[in-house]
Amino acid sequence: MFHRTSAAVLALGLLVAAPGVGAQDARQIVQEAQRRTDARSQQYEGTLKVFDAKGRVTDKRWTFARHGSHGTSKAVLRFTAPPEVKGVALLVINHPERASDQWMWTPAIARERRIALQDRSTRFFGTDFSFEDLEERDVGQYEYWLLGEETVEGVRTWRIRSRPTHTKSSQYTSSILWIRQDRYAFVRIENYKDEQLVRRLVYRHLENVQGIWTARSLEMSDLRRKSRTVLSLEKLQYNVPLEDEDFTLQALRREQ
Template sequence: MLQHKISRPGVLLLAASLLLGLPAHAATDNADTVASQEKGLQIATEQKQRDSGWGDSESKVLMILRDASGNESIRRMRTLALEVPDDGDKSLIIFDEPRDVRGSAFLSHSHPTAEDDQWLYLPAINRTRRIASRNKSGPFMASEFAYEDMASFELEKYHFRYLREEEVNGVMSYVIERIPADPFSGYSKTIAWVDKEHYRVQKIEFYDKKQSLLKTLVASDYQLFQDKYWRPMLLKMHNHQTGKSTDLVVEELQFDLGRTAADFDVNVLERLR
């Protein structure tokens, strides 16, 4: 006599569906959703943990702005960053060239659960302006990066869901959906490709509030620092709706320069040169 073996998870799902008055497939779908959310969070957590402990850094970056016709304008800037235990990172971007933006500076204090604090100093008016939460979806210094893109990656800012695995940039990657927890975010969701070996972001798609693809970020030319920390030397952001794009080319990157929180105080903005 043939006997059919039923796995224990199958029995539990069937029992749960009967108790809740749901069809069995509904209970299965719900379990699959929970599992995909847990796996998405696990991948994001591993990504965050692998990039912890770097301390502080400073880089020289070339920003290349392109309009829909391919015309380019170039800016040079310095980026300072400070890792903050039990909080989000602090960053300071100072523009050196061309003349019309020289001395402009952007300061960001990221937070996992509270609203990020961001300020923009414009020397032409000798004034520091705080970026309101409702305006963080706006373009950063006329680029295709938004102000919210310039904040550090914090797990608490998103709800995650694992989607699939596929190859991108020549490497096998996890594909995870990230839904912003901030109601003022300019995105309905982002989809990130994170490589399976080193947990480095290879690509991110950004979707607007209408669920339409807005722009795509591709990270490449990764280099290893201090035998532990991977950094992309090239970030390319393409806006699908306008045809514009912005490249960030890292020309130089150093760690452990002794930066402290005092270097990222809002009062330093108007003293920068």
């Protein structure tokens, strides 16, 4: 889903109070949230902590680079630690009208594999994110309803329900978004499958980075598995010089 994905893992969500945006309809709010995260590119180093139901913690690190505008962007996520997974990469090429193309690169066998559309609902390599959660989708692929306003951790938010349109294939039947009224930044997203809450994403440590309000910590909880994954962002930069050719399968192979 666009708002969740872009705000969560890839674009991370940045909201600046926009003049003229007051009481609006739900779609406008989400569109404005997207507009405020616009950047030519983005780069960061992420630390991933997976807390499973038994309290075990797994650590991983990755570098993330994204290039292009919303809906047509390309991103590469490359694991840097632990050593066993170093070099494993995921290339995501987003399309505004359909699901993204995703490939995983495994350096040990020097092979890429396509992540099939049917597999997008599966967990992203043992984390609580799914492959679908890594997609960047266009606002137009969802329908929105403003459910009301709510104060979350002392901050006023809009509470919006979204549902994929019939052209969009998603594991989730609906989601509820909380968007800060002051910065148009996402605060929380709850994802439902047949009215059952399955995943919750919480945005924390909102900071202004190069004029873009960005959550530096994201926590995704899988409510059925009772596990959670915390992604922390370091060395975050926007509008860094990146080239289109850095986001191809050839580039993945080259940089192994």
